[in-house]
Amino acid sequence: MNNLTVHPLIGLLLFPGGLFLLASGLLYEWIDRKLVARFQNRVGPRFIQPLADLVKLLAKEEISPEGVNKPLFFILPVVALAAALTAALYVPMAGFVPAGSFRGDLIITLYLLSVLTLCLGLAGANTISRFAIIGATRTLTQLFSYEAPFLLALLGPAIAAASWQITDVDFYAQQHLWMAVTQPIGFLVALVGLMGKLELPPFDSPEAETEIVAGAMTEYSGRGYALFRLGKNIELVIGLTLVATFYLGGLANPVQFLIKTLGLLVVLAALQSLFARLRIDQTVGLWWRVGALLALAQLLVLFLLR
Amino acid sequence: MEAQRKFIVPIGPQHPALKEPGHFQFSVEGEIVTGATVRLGYVHRGIEKGAEARNWTQNLYLFERICGICSHVHATALALGAERLAGVEAPPRAQAIRTLMSELERIHSHMLWLGVAAHEGGFETLFMYSWRDREIVMDLLESLSGNRVNYSVNLIGGVKFDVTEKHHDEILKGIEILEERTKHYLKVVTTDRTFLARTRGVGLMTLQQAELFGAVGPTARASGVARDVRIDAPYEAYPQFPVRLVTDDGGDLLARFKVRTRELFESYRLIREILNHMPPGELTTRVPRRIPAGETISRVEAPRGELFYFIKSNGSEKPERIKVRTPSLCNWASVTQVAIGHKLADMPMILSGIDPCFSCNDRMVTINRGSSSQVWTWEELRRYGIEYYRQR
Amino acid sequence: MKIRLGTMFGDIIRSLFRRPATQLYPYERRPTPERLRGNLVWDPSKCTGCQLCIKDCPSDAIELIVLDKVAKKFVLRYHQDRCTYCAQCVVNCRFKCLNMDDQTWELASVNKEPFTVYYGKDEDVAFLLEKMARDNAGESGCPE
Numbered sequence: 001m002n003n004l005t006v007h008p009l010i011g012l013l014l015f016p017g018g019l020f021l022l023a024s025g026l027l028y029e030w031i032d033r034k035l036v037a038r039f040q041n042r043v044g045p046r047f048i049q050p051l052a053d054l055v056k057l058l059a060k061e062e063i064s065p066e067g068v069n070k071p072l073f074f075i076l077p078v079v080a081l082a083a084a085l086t087a088a089l090y091v092p093m094a095g096f097v098p099a100g101s102f103r104g105d106l107i108i109t110l111y112l113l114s115v116l117t118l119c120l121g122l123a124g125a126n127t128i129s130r131f132a133i134i135g136a137t138r139t140l141t142q143l144f145s146y147e148a149p150f151l152l153a154l155l156g157p158a159i160a161a162a163s164w165q166i167t168d169v170d171f172y173a174q175q176h177l178w179m180a181v182t183q184p185i186g187f188l189v190a191l192v193g194l195m196g197k198l199e200l201p202p203f204d205s206p207e208a209e210t211e212i213v214a215g216a217m218t219e220y221s222g223r224g225y226a227l228f229r230l231g232k233n234i235e236l237v238i239g240l241t242l243v244a245t246f247y248l249g250g251l252a253n254p255v256q257f258l259i260k261t262l263g264l265l266v267v268l269a270a271l272q273s274l275f276a277r278l279r280i281d282q283t284v285g286l287w288w289r290v291g292a293l294l295a296l297a298q299l300l301v302l303f304l305l306r
Numbered sequence: 307m308e309a310q311r312k313f314i315v316p317i318g319p320q321h322p323a324l325k326e327p328g329h330f331q332f333s334v335e336g337e338i339v340t341g342a343t344v345r346l347g348y349v350h351r352g353i354e355k356g357a358e359a360r361n362w363t364q365n366l367y368l369f370e371r372i373c374g375i376c377s378h379v380h381a382t383a384l385a386l387g388a389e390r391l392a393g394v395e396a397p398p399r400a401q402a403i404r405t406l407m408s409e410l411e412r413i414h415s416h417m418l419w420l421g422v423a424a425h426e427g428g429f430e431t432l433f434m435y436s437w438r439d440r441e442i443v444m445d446l447l448e449s450l451s452g453n454r455v456n457y458s459v460n461l462i463g464g465v466k467f468d469v470t471e472k473h474h475d476e477i478l479k480g481i482e483i484l485e486e487r488t489k490h491y492l493k494v495v496t497t498d499r500t501f502l503a504r505t506r507g508v509g510l511m512t513l514q515q516a517e518l519f520g521a522v523g524p525t526a527r528a529s530g531v532a533r534d535v536r537i538d539a540p541y542e543a544y545p546q547f548p549v550r551l552v553t554d555d556g557g558d559l560l561a562r563f564k565v566r567t568r569e570l571f572e573s574y575r576l577i578r579e580i581l582n583h584m585p586p587g588e589l590t591t592r593v594p595r596r597i598p599a600g601e602t603i604s605r606v607e608a609p610r611g612e613l614f615y616f617i618k619s620n621g622s623e624k625p626e627r628i629k630v631r632t633p634s635l636c637n638w639a640s641v642t643q644v645a646i647g648h649k650l651a652d653m654p655m656i657l658s659g660i661d662p663c664f665s666c667n668d669r670m671v672t673i674n675r676g677s678s679s680q681v682w683t684w685e686e687l688r689r690y691g692i693e694y695y696r697q698r
Numbered sequence: 699m700k701i702r703l704g705t706m707f708g709d710i711i712r713s714l715f716r717r718p719a720t721q722l723y724p725y726e727r728r729p730t731p732e733r734l735r736g737n738l739v740w741d742p743s744k745c746t747g748c749q750l751c752i753k754d755c756p757s758d759a760i761e762l763i764v765l766d767k768v769a770k771k772f773v774l775r776y777h778q779d780r781c782t783y784c785a786q787c788v789v790n791c792r793f794k795c796l797n798m799d800d801q802t803w804e805l806a807s808v809n810k811e812p813f814t815v816y817y818g819k820d821e822d823v824a825f826l827l828e829k830m831a832r833d834n835a836g837e838s839g840c841p842e
Contacts, residue, residue: 040434043720274706276432364756
C-alpha cells in the first residue's frame, strides 16, 4: 500500500478526522457556493462566509418550539454530525490511510452517511410544524428512492475489487484504469445519487424554500441548525471522497485528493445550476425508473464479465 | 367540523415563496391539494381614500405607487381619465412617449416575472440570468426618466421629458441585446426537460374557465381568450402603432410562459416602430387645475392585464372618487380553482403563474363565512374593544 | 420543438470565464445617467416665492420660508427623506430655480437630521437657523 499513515489519535482528533474535517467541510461548502454563483454570473460569497455563518448560528439562541420531544430535539443534530464525522474515519480522507479499517466498512460508511438523513427526517417529524412534517416526509421518501441505486452504484467497484473494504477498493482502483471509464453508468448514478443524498438542486424538494420554507429544518435555529448544516458539509466532503476513490482511480496522496474531489465538485456545481427543481414524485420516479434500473444493469454486466 | 380535520398548509402572510404578504390556505391530502382559499388585505394602504385629499397632480404620484412594477400604467390611466374629463388630449409626441414607456415597462415586468416564476420552480440559474438581462431595460428606463422604478413620466396633459437622438440609439441597442436573450429564454422554457416537467399540464385553465373566472391579461390570453385593451380599445399612441394579439391555446403554465415571452417580442417590435416614427411636436398641453365635474372610466393594458379606473370629479382641484380595479384581483379566482388536484409542490408556480401583485389588489377583503363566523355592528365592535382593554 | 436536458449549459460555461454581472456597489460606482433625479437643488436668486412647487408636491417635501416678502428673502427647507423624486416641482417652476442634481443621490444616515437641507443665501439660512435655535423648537421656528 502506498498511502501515508498517521497516528490513530491524531487521525481521530486533528487530521484527517476532527478539526480537519470540519475545516474542509466549510471550505467545500464555500467552493460549491462560489462555483454555483460563478455559473450564474454572480460574485458569490467570500471564503470566510461559511465559517461566519457557523459562528453566527452557534452564537444564537436555540429555540425549542412547543410540542416537540425536547431531548430528541437537541440530540438529533449531535447524532447527525457525529455520524458524519464517524463515517470519515473509514474513507481515505486527503489520500491518507483511513483511521479505522476493517472488512465490510463500506457498508458501515454508507449507513453512517444515511444516519444524517434519518436524523433530519426524525427532526422534522418531531415538531408540529406543518412545513417540517411535509419536509420530513419528503426527506424520507427521497431517502428511500436514491439509497438503493446509490448503494448499487458503489457496489460496482467493490465487486470489481472483490472486497467490501474501502482501502482495498482504493488500492484496486489505483492499480487499474479509472472505473469511471469502465463503469460509466455506475459513476453517473453515484454522482447524481450523491446530489440526492445532499439534497442539492434539482433534488432539493425536501427543503424547497418556496413551498415548505426549510423543510425538516424549519423549526431549528442556532446551534442545532448549525450542526445539521455542518453535518451536511462534511457529508459532501465524504461523498466526494468516496466517489473519487471508487471511480476516479483511487486517492494515493493529498494532491490527488484535492484535484479529484474538486474536479467532481465542479461537475456537481454545474449540475446543480442546470436544472429546475424536481417534484418529489418526479424524483422518486426518476430514481426507481431510471436510476435503479441503470445501476442494476451495470451490476449485471459486471457479474457476466467476471 | 369537517374543516378542522383537514391538514392545512398555510402559505403566508410571511413565507419565502411570497415576495409580498398574502395568505393562502391549502388543504392537502398527502401532497395533493384538495382546497385553496385566499385572504388578501395585508397591504391595504387606503390609497383610494387618500386620493380624495390630494389634488389631481399629486394623485398622479400617489397612484403610481399602487404597484412598483407597473407604476407607469397606473399614472397613465389616471392621466388619460383626467384629460378626458377636462376635454383635452395630450399632444401626439407625448402619447408616443407614454406608449414607449408602457412598453419598456412591460418588458421589465415580464422579465421580472420570468425570473420569479423560474425561482418558484427552483430554476435559480434562469432566475439569475433573466434578472441580469432585465438590468438593461432598467438602465434604459433610468436614463430616459431619471428613476429606475417609479418613473413619473406623466403630467396631466403630457409628459415631462423628450426622447433625444442619444436615447433613440441607446434604446435600439438595448432592445437588440434583449431580443437575442429573449429568444434564448423562449428556447429554454419550451425545451428544457426539467423545467417542462414543472410547467407542462400544470395549472391548466380552459377557455371556458378563463371566461368564467374573469381572468385578464396574459393569464387569460394563455387560455386562448382574445382580449387585450391595447387592441380592443386602443389608447395613447396604440391606434398609430397597432399591437398584434398574442394568444396560446395551452392554458397551462407553459402557455403562460410562451405568451409572456412572445409578448416581449411584440414589445420590442413596437418600441422600434415608435422610435422610428416618433411624431414631432409639443410635449404638453395646458390643462386647468380644476378638472370639470363629471365621471369617466379609463382602461389600459397593464403588464398583468386590464387595469380599470373609475374617476369622478366634482369640478374642484381634487377628485371626488377614484376607484381602481387591478388585474391581479381578477386573476385570483382562477388560482383557487385551478390549484385543486395539483401537488403542493406546484402551488408556488401556479401562484406566480398569474404574476400576482398583492399590493395592487388590497382594497377588498374576502370573508370566509363558515359556521363560526359572526357579524358585528360597529357599536358591538366598539363595546367589545372597550371591554377587552378594560380586562387587560 | 425538441426537448433537451441542460439547455442553459452554454450560459453557465460562458459565465465561468466572464466577469460576474454583480456590481460591488460601495466600491465601484457606475456613472449616473444625465437625467438622474437626485437631490433637489434650489437657486434663490430667481425665485419669486410663488409657491407653485409646494402646491403640487405629492409628499410635502419642500417648504418655502418667507423671511421678507418684499426683499425676496426666502429659505427653502427640503426634506430629502420625504421626497419621491418625481420632479413635479422642477416642472412647475416657471423661473427654472429648481433642479435635480444627478450627482448627489445617496440617502443613508443613522439619524434624520442630515435629510433636512436648507437652501438660500448664506445670511438668510444663518438668520433662520439662529432664530430657530432661539425659539428652541425645530418646527415652530418658521415665521409665516
